[in-house]
Amino acid sequence: LKFLSSYAFLLLVGGEFDLEMNFIIQDAESITCMTELLEHCDVTCQAEIWSMFTAILRKSVRNLQTSTEVGLIEQVLLKMSAVDDMIADLLVDMLGVLASYSITVKELKLLFSMLRGESGIWPRHAVKLLSVLNQMPQRHGPDTFFNFPGCSAAAIALPPIAKWPYQNGFTLNTWFRMDPLNNINVDKDKPYLYCFRTSKGVGYSAHFVGNCLIVTSLKSKGKGFQHCVKYDFQPRKLYHLYNNWDLSQLFSSYDKCFLGSSETADANRVFCGQLGAVYVFSEALNPAQIFAIHQLGPGYKVVITILL
Secondary structure, rough: OHHHHHHHHHHHOOOOOOOOOOOOOOHHHHHHHHHHHOOOOOHHHHHHHHHHHHHHHHHHHHHHEEEEEOOHHHHHHHHHHOOOOOHHHHHHHHHHHHHHHHOHHHHHHHHHHOOOOOOOEEEHHHHHHHHHHHOOOOOOOOOOOOEEOOOOOOOOOOOOOOOOOOOOOEEEEEEEEOOOOOOOOOOOOOEEEEEEEOOOOEEEEEEEOOEEEEEEEEEEEOEEOOOOOOOOOOOOOEEEHHHHHHEOOOOOOOEEEEEEEEOOOOOEOEEEEEEOEEEEEOOOOOOOHHHHHHHHHOOOOOOOOOOO
């Protein structure tokens, strides 16, 4: 039992599995291999593996995305009628986690087909599957987002900004969610949320040191200020971010503009997590306007018109 469980997760994470240090699924195809392997295991072994698998789905959006890409919902639904009652409960729990993240039309049709009775008799486990429908609307966060894997050069490089359309200042606004590769070494790196720098290296940036967000403004080489946002930012929780710059704080141009990394984009400076829709306004918004945007929530991704 222990060997099979270790082997299954060894395939998934590409090394020794650890729920705190190494739990990110590296090989998507290994998920399909795992489901096929479990068909030949006893109930106790299946229960242990499915319980742990659901746990790592809850720990990382990347694991949810990988499972979605291989069509795990469909694979599991097709096996539901043949599984034990205890395993069915575990699979329904996992399906609820996946469906609240993403479910295709094809998968939804398959789910409904498994709820259709014949001759007044419900299909096996149909009542349990009803709870999946209940969990589907319980989404936390935007439906679409930028996913940053935390690898070297995995960032969004924006074209150089030669001149802002209106020299009234500007505001950067987005929602972010940290999704670190593990829960232990979050203090090791300094991931950047954004970086706007000139060819001389001056400009603005925001990066993390541990759970603190450091906002930097360099007016000239080696001169500027840093503001530390001392807040216990938690992994996999959404936060609203905005930064304002007025006319006096603007430079004429920005040659190095990045979202999700510093200008070097090396492995120790890239963001690991998700960014929602990113808005850049050509003016410094006031607190009331920022509050109104915050109230729209992280899922809002339509054009925003600011009336002066």
